[in-house]
Amino acid sequence: MIQLISYPLKNNWAALSARPQYDFEKLEKIVSQILNEVKKSGDAALQKFTLQFDGIHLNELKVSENEIKESGNLISGELRKSIALAKKNIERFHISQKESIRKVETSKGVTCWRKSVPIEKVGLYIPGGSAPLFSTLLMLGIPAKIAGCKEIIVCSPPDKNGNISPAILFCANLLGLKNIYKIGGVQAIAAMAFGTKSIPKVNKIFGPGNQFVTAAKMMIHKEGISIDLPAGPSELCVIADGTCIPSFVASDLLSQAEHGPDSQVILLSWDKLTIANIQAELKKQLLNLPRKNIALQSLKNSKAILFKNRDEAIEFSNKYAPEHLILVVKNADLIAKKISNAGSVFIGNFSPESAGDYASGTNHTLPTNGYAKSYSGVSLDSFNKKITFQKLSKSGLKNIAKAIETMAEAEGLIAHKNAVSIRIK
Amino acid sequence: MIQLISYPLKNNWAALSARPQYDFEKLEKIVSQILNEVKKSGDAALQKFTLQFDGIHLNELKVSENEIKESGNLISGELRKSIALAKKNIERFHISQKESIRKVETSKGVTCWRKSVPIEKVGLYIPGGSAPLFSTLLMLGIPAKIAGCKEIIVCSPPDKNGNISPAILFCANLLGLKNIYKIGGVQAIAAMAFGTKSIPKVNKIFGPGNQFVTAAKMMIHKEGISIDLPAGPSELCVIADGTCIPSFVASDLLSQAEHGPDSQVILLSWDKLTIANIQAELKKQLLNLPRKNIALQSLKNSKAILFKNRDEAIEFSNKYAPEHLILVVKNADLIAKKISNAGSVFIGNFSPESAGDYASGTNHTLPTNGYAKSYSGVSLDSFNKKITFQKLSKSGLKNIAKAIETMAEAEGLIAHKNAVSIRIK
Numbered sequence: 001m002i003q004l005i006s007y008p009l010k011n012n013w014a015a016l017s018a019r020p021q022y023d024f025e026k027l028e029k030i031v032s033q034i035l036n037e038v039k040k041s042g043d044a045a046l047q048k049f050t051l052q053f054d055g056i057h058l059n060e061l062k063v064s065e066n067e068i069k070e071s072g073n074l075i076s077g078e079l080r081k082s083i084a085l086a087k088k089n090i091e092r093f094h095i096s097q098k099e100s101i102r103k104v105e106t107s108k109g110v111t112c113w114r115k116s117v118p119i120e121k122v123g124l125y126i127p128g129g130s131a132p133l134f135s136t137l138l139m140l141g142i143p144a145k146i147a148g149c150k151e152i153i154v155c156s157p158p159d160k161n162g163n164i165s166p167a168i169l170f171c172a173n174l175l176g177l178k179n180i181y182k183i184g185g186v187q188a189i190a191a192m193a194f195g196t197k198s199i200p201k202v203n204k205i206f207g208p209g210n211q212f213v214t215a216a217k218m219m220i221h222k223e224g225i226s227i228d229l230p231a232g233p234s235e236l237c238v239i240a241d242g243t244c245i246p247s248f249v250a251s252d253l254l255s256q257a258e259h260g261p262d263s264q265v266i267l268l269s270w271d272k273l274t275i276a277n278i279q280a281e282l283k284k285q286l287l288n289l290p291r292k293n294i295a296l297q298s299l300k301n302s303k304a305i306l307f308k309n310r311d312e313a314i315e316f317s318n319k320y321a322p323e324h325l326i327l328v329v330k331n332a333d334l335i336a337k338k339i340s341n342a343g344s345v346f347i348g349n350f351s352p353e354s355a356g357d358y359a360s361g362t363n364h365t366l367p368t369n370g371y372a373k374s375y376s377g378v379s380l381d382s383f384n385k386k387i388t389f390q391k392l393s394k395s396g397l398k399n400i401a402k403a404i405e406t407m408a409e410a411e412g413l414i415a416h417k418n419a420v421s422i423r424i425k
Numbered sequence: 426m427i428q429l430i431s432y433p434l435k436n437n438w439a440a441l442s443a444r445p446q447y448d449f450e451k452l453e454k455i456v457s458q459i460l461n462e463v464k465k466s467g468d469a470a471l472q473k474f475t476l477q478f479d480g481i482h483l484n485e486l487k488v489s490e491n492e493i494k495e496s497g498n499l500i501s502g503e504l505r506k507s508i509a510l511a512k513k514n515i516e517r518f519h520i521s522q523k524e525s526i527r528k529v530e531t532s533k534g535v536t537c538w539r540k541s542v543p544i545e546k547v548g549l550y551i552p553g554g555s556a557p558l559f560s561t562l563l564m565l566g567i568p569a570k571i572a573g574c575k576e577i578i579v580c581s582p583p584d585k586n587g588n589i590s591p592a593i594l595f596c597a598n599l600l601g602l603k604n605i606y607k608i609g610g611v612q613a614i615a616a617m618a619f620g621t622k623s624i625p626k627v628n629k630i631f632g633p634g635n636q637f638v639t640a641a642k643m644m645i646h647k648e649g650i651s652i653d654l655p656a657g658p659s660e661l662c663v664i665a666d667g668t669c670i671p672s673f674v675a676s677d678l679l680s681q682a683e684h685g686p687d688s689q690v691i692l693l694s695w696d697k698l699t700i701a702n703i704q705a706e707l708k709k710q711l712l713n714l715p716r717k718n719i720a721l722q723s724l725k726n727s728k729a730i731l732f733k734n735r736d737e738a739i740e741f742s743n744k745y746a747p748e749h750l751i752l753v754v755k756n757a758d759l760i761a762k763k764i765s766n767a768g769s770v771f772i773g774n775f776s777p778e779s780a781g782d783y784a785s786g787t788n789h790t791l792p793t794n795g796y797a798k799s800y801s802g803v804s805l806d807s808f809n810k811k812i813t814f815q816k817l818s819k820s821g822l823k824n825i826a827k828a829i830e831t832m833a834e835a836e837g838l839i840a841h842k843n844a845v846s847i848r849i850k
Binding site: 024075076078079081082083085086088089090092093096097099102104106107110112114117118119120131132133134135167203204218221222224225226230247248251252254255257258259285289290291295333336339340341342343344345346347348349350351352353354355356357358359360361362363367369370371372373374375376377379381384385386387388389390391392393394396397400402403404406407408410411412413414415416417418419420422423 | 508513522531629643647677682720765768777779780782786792794804811818819821831844
């Protein structure tokens, strides 16, 4: 079912953990044209590109109050209840990330602290297309609200009738978000980065998207707008041994594979039979999937890798740095402590990736493409910046004055030294 | 002395808080040539550029153990003592930023938490040139050590004799850093991003630099290497009223102005006389500065802005989002609570920027160029990524199963739904 690689030599590991490469220069050419046109022509450009890419002419980009209010009636009671439960769990987990102010007296009379302050204006991009990802709005909107961002705007592409999925609007309404715009793709990123007459400029842009959207986010970064993460195709790595339940693992691999043809699925084990059992289950479960063709394509690029032992599998996983990592192995809690590079880790047979995708409470906006080596996923921190403060008393300054003066002088910065000397003489 | 702007209209505020613009495209052309050559030719390119830009041919880029050990003998006992005091304070403040693991049971049987894990390989860039900034090595090296980064490498340009300042080497030795390379500029960033035979590739690059170094950091970001901050010229904003001591304020403005001709200095007040007094002091103190010519140039671009009242001055400061902000006003502690955009805030007459630059304990690597609206300065967080974990019991999964299944189905992701259904049936 998926390609089996047995006992790869260590000097092949880098190739085995490589991600698909995009031609950034080519992407940038296309993307910069759209960015520039939105910068120059504002709303007119937004309308033009919406007609071109979404197939609809819109006079009004902003979703009306009425559309938002009505959205609840257009989805099932079961879905409303489910979203409410997910919201509660996501809230609980992200509220736990709040940081209190800790004042530290570093030297006597020298007090330093830092404070989390919300980023004032944030823009949330929610992809539409084949699957309207309302869960992403929960994952971005909830921490933005907890942080206390003053202006939260949402952009999502309209369908051919000029509508945004009612599930997205229902989530927005539940979170108290009122500024929702029918705009997608690169043009949405451009609108939030530069501002237009109808869409306000923001300080930071969040949200997943295709390679064009990602390239646009990377490019507007140069214009002083920050972004959550450089996103890439979604990834799942599973480390499994004989204690796993093969049908469960197969269902997880398929849930990743159905995302898109470029999704990355990797199974690591030191047990041949486990891999064989999972492969057999994959075949069986694939048959009835509505998104079977997508899953098949992504499974073609997927790998099952057989290692000599557990330690090698863990080492490889840390080199690969997967977005999602499922551990279905003996002593999974202990193994979890050895994970040094991953976006989010799912421990044991009853922790499917789907749980974190929707409703357990963790954030599903996570580093892909190996970025887990240096990036965290979205959290409450992503919507705050931390400002440091310091207050010195006269005697406090005296206590560290000589050190400052000496160091400033050694760096050749005499005015830095003077700023201390003049205060203590 | 510096240009006075009285009662600016609000629609001029954006222009008043604009930063100097660089021609990024032109920079990128020059920078990408160096990046590509290092990528292609490794150490040979490093040697070529070091000869070209630093005027020295080096067979060996790595600083020898002996050079590191000897460094302490080449600086004064006073400087060694000062650095030790600064180290102690910086350590205390950054250790206070450690985060313990908080396990949260979001639904019964659903436990989520996150853990700070050090970024494995980090590269610290320390500028040399006219002033060897050993203080920056403390600011970057100390949190890197506290976080527990496994591989910490340091790059700094050699002088014409092929040496790195002994103060930099002494700091490295004090922190237990052994991998120090004599390489500066764009070529140093390239070496750490791509790796060469003698310099290892890292996951994240830290440190200030000129516009070429900054452009290089922005460009290698696309290659999967993350960076601390997009750095720009250093900035100081002072909000002052009649309670300030004009000579102190003038000394602070000059300490900023001496950094470089493109440094940004802004004085805000609602008291004409205060501004006049500070101007008079500026003139007086400027006379004896060794870096007078640099300071003069940067003061030419600086502004004193007179506002109608305190609230306007605070509002302007938050729009400007300065790297450093000094508050020398009545009720400074209360005013500090109203600051929503700044890198680091210095409260009261005895808290000069120099204190935070060197020895109070806060980090001096801070967001410039308005990035304080969405970025934090360097902290312990910058050397960690936070991995989320979750563990569900069978009954825990059952408690949220219906919500996941319903949401997955509504997003059209049936394999996501199946991964839950198969586990609870």
